[in-house]
Amino acid sequence: MVTLYSLLFFIVIVVTLPLWIWRYFTTPKYRGTVLQRLGWGIHARAARPRIWIHAVSVGETLAAQGLIQALQRAHPDYELVVSTVTKTGQQIAQDKLTGIALVFHLPIDLPWITRHVMRRIRPSLLLIMETELWPGLLATAREGRVPVVIVNGRISPRSFANYRRVRFFMRRFLSQVHLFVMQSSMDASRIQAIGVPQQRIRVSGNIKYDQALVRPNADAMRELHMRIGQKPDEPVFLAASTHPGEEDIILRVFARLRDMRPTLRLILVPRHPERANAVEMMIQKHGFSVQMLSQSRGAWPDAVLLVDQVGWLTRLYAMAHLVFVGGSLIPHGGQNMLEPAGWGLPVTFGPHTFNFKDAVHLLVEAGAALVVHNEEDLFLACRRLLQEPDVWHQMGQKGREVVAANSGALARTLQEITPLLEELRRAPSLPVA
Numbered sequence: 169m170v171t172l173y174s175l176l177f178f179i180v181i182v183v184t185l186p187l188w189i190w191r192y193f194t195t196p197k198y199r200g201t202v203l204q205r206l207g208w209g210i211h212a213r214a215a216r217p218r219i220w221i222h223a224v225s226v227g228e229t230l231a232a233q234g235l236i237q238a239l240q241r242a243h244p245d246y247e248l249v250v251s252t253v254t255k256t257g258q259q260i261a262q263d264k265l266t267g268i269a270l271v272f273h274l275p276i277d278l279p280w281i282t283r284h285v286m287r288r289i290r291p292s293l294l295l296i297m298e299t300e301l302w303p304g305l306l307a308t309a310r311e312g313r314v315p316v317v318i319v320n321g322r323i324s325p326r327s328f329a330n331y332r333r334v335r336f337f338m339r340r341f342l343s344q345v346h347l348f349v350m351q352s353s354m355d356a357s358r359i360q361a362i363g364v365p366q367q368r369i370r371v372s373g374n375i376k377y378d379q380a381l382v383r384p385n386a387d388a389m390r391e392l393h394m395r396i397g398q399k400p401d402e403p404v405f406l407a408a409s410t411h412p413g414e415e416d417i418i419l420r421v422f423a424r425l426r427d428m429r430p431t432l433r434l435i436l437v438p439r440h441p442e443r444a445n446a447v448e449m450m451i452q453k454h455g456f457s458v459q460m461l462s463q464s465r466g467a468w469p470d471a472v473l474l475v476d477q478v479g480w481l482t483r484l485y486a487m488a489h490l491v492f493v494g495g496s497l498i499p500h501g502g503q504n505m506l507e508p509a510g511w512g513l514p515v516t517f518g519p520h521t522f523n524f525k526d527a528v529h530l531l532v533e534a535g536a537a538l539v540v541h542n543e544e545d546l547f548l549a550c551r552r553l554l555q556e557p558d559v560w561h562q563m564g565q566k567g568r569e570v571v572a573a574n575s576g577a578l579a580r581t582l583q584e585i586t587p588l589l590e591e592l593r594r595a596p597s598l599p600v601a
Contacts, residue, residue, distance in 0.1 A: 173303045178278060201255060204273040207284040211270055213291075216247045217592075220291035222274060223250065225257040226478060227504055228297040231320055231375050233264055234382065234578050235295075240267055242582060243589055249289060253300075256441065256478045263479045277304035286312050292592050295319050295585070299327070306344040315346035315588060319581055320375045322351045323358040324501065324522055331362045339363030349584050351577070352526050370584050373577030374527065380510030380571045384483045392483045395464045396473065402431035403489035403554060408481055409439040409503035410494035414518075415447055417497060419454040421547045422472075429554060433468060435484055437475040439494060439503065444476035485511040489560075490550050493517040497540075502528070509536055509567030514560055516540050516549050530574065536567035 203209050219239065223229040229252060236248055249270040252258045261271045270289075275281045282304050294309050294316045309316050323331070331338050342364050350356040351374045360366055384392075405425065407418045415436065422434045434456075438447050444460065451458040451472050459469035460476045475484070485491070485508050496502040496518030505515045506527055515537040521528045531537035540546040553560045 181276070181278075201258075201273045205276050207275045207281045207288075210272050210285055210288045212288045213247070216245065217292045218247045218249055218269070218289060219243075219293045219295060219589075220289055221248060221250050221295045221297070222300060223252055223257060223261070223297040224300050225252065225254040226260050227376075228252075228300075228320075229257045229260045230264070230482075230504075231379055232297050234375060234379050235319065235581060236265055236268070238578060238582050239585075242586065246292070246589070249291070259478050274302075274305075277302045279304055279308065282308040283311070286314070293317065293585075293589065298322055301341070303341055306341070310344045315592070316344065317346055317585060317588065318348045318350075319585075320351055320372070320577070321348050321359065322355045322523075323362075326522075328358045328362070335363055347584065347588070349581050354526070370580075372580040372584065373574060374506075375577045375581060376504060376506050376527075377510075377571050377574045378576070378578040380504075380506040381575055384486075388483055389486070392480065392486075394466060395461060396487075397466050397468055399487045400431075400433060400468055402433060403429065404433045404435060404487050405490040405492075405550065406435045406437070406484060406488035406508075407492045408437050408484075408494060408508070410436065410492075411439055411498055411500055412443070413498045414494050415450055417543045417546065418492065419451060419456070420543055421550060422456075423454065424547050425550055425554070426471075428551065432554075434472045435475065435487065436472055437481055437484065441476050441478055444474060448474055482507060485513060488513055490553055491515050492540075492546065492550075495523075496520050497542075505531065505537065506571055510571040512564040512568040514538070514553055514563035515567060516546060530570050531567060534566045534570050536563050536570055538563075 221232055221236065223232045239246065239248060247269040250261050250265060250268055251272050251274045252261055253274050258271060258273060275285045286308050291314055294314055296316060296318050297320055299318060299321050306316060339362070342362065347368055347370065348359050348364055349370045349372045350359060351372070353371055356369050356371050360369055405422060410418060418436065426432050436447065436451070438444060448458055448460065451474065456471040457469060458472045458474050460474050461480060462476050464473065488508070491508040491513050493503050493505040493508065493515060497520065499520045501523035502517060502521035505517055505524060508515050509531055515531060517537065517539065519539055519541055528537070532539060538549045540549050
């Protein structure tokens with residue numbers, strides 16, 4: 169089955185090669201990654217054993233931060249290496265993760281490439297954040313008798329429907345994973361329905377609750393203040409992780425809010441910073457002055473601060489009063505609304521939040537968040553929070569309580585990993601289930 173997959177994958181690469189060459193020369197995020205994706209330039213393991221942690225992009229990398237720190241404290245004899253798929257995830261890993269032996273791009277999922285990388289890294293254990301399943305990588309891990317653990321695993325409704333259609337193949341494919349540590353009982357039941365035996369499934373909760381309680385250190389906040397100065401006395405509207413189709417709505421709502429509160433400021437954080445130039449033109453078209461964060465030196469802009477770099481969002485929540493979390497007014501699935509809730513901020517987001525279904529249910533049920541379906545809903549929600557400080561305070565307090573009450577996934581996850589690491593010390597070549 170893996171041989172057929174590899175053949176089809178290789179054919180797809182060959183057929184689409186002109187597209188990838190075009191993207192390489194026209195899109196900055198595709199540059200500088202080719203050699204590592206082909207398995208070159210990856211340092212060989214030295215004497216210490218290694219744990220390989222794979223995170224797809226920014227969200228998974230940030231979620232892995234607490235786990236990495238916990239592993240470093242509990243198992244200092246292991247070296248940690250981190251792979252990502254996206255360039256922004258790579259940048260976050262390099263900027264935010266300390267004490268990592270190697271940060272690299274996940275190689276192309278072809279057997280002769282994944283085998284080469286596996287031989288260079290020689291991990292004792294492979295931890296995959298959420299449910300990033302690559303058949304070639306899993307098959308290579310099985311050949312090398314490297315146990316694989318899915319950490320903070322989740323299965324979206326769309327993925328579940330697709331996987332069930334090919335359940336026979338998925339059962340064989342997923343048999344290569346030693347343990348599934350899933351976010352919720354729903355995710356656990358879905359992975360079991362696809363064909364994973366119950367004895368290889370655990371439920372830990374969502375590590376992102378734990379990460380939402382972590383505050384930036386003093387040095388990080390000083391760096392922010394050097395860029396944009398201290399928090400202004402006026403309220404700040406923060407639109408976090410926005411996607412195409414959402415910025416126009418945000419800017420129209422901001423204009424209406426400024427009519428009633430002329431001192432209101434906006435921080436706009438596109439999910440993909442390479443869109444910053446296009447978003448800047450959009451802001452100017454709406455008639456607002458705009459300042460790029462990368463060009464800011466200690467002064468707040470009069471209207472809009474546009475964040476054109478990754479790694480700042482967690483710090484910027486300290487400046488916010490109103491928060492909208494993007495990827496939710498369009499059918500993307502939503503971005504992380506737990507971070508602003510952990511800061512004690514009321515949260516607004518659209519109806520498309522299937523990536524955070526449990527979190528949304530808890531926040532809305534507790535009265536800590538407002539679901540907005542369109543521009544008018546968002547305006548009314550923001551106006552209410554500006555005009556009713558008691559409601560703002562109560563919602564923020566409830567959000568912080570929800571996050572705190574549901575933390576602990578990190579400890580439970582480490583509790584599942586530790587016996588496996590101890591067993592590996594005694595028997596370095598564990599059989600894969």
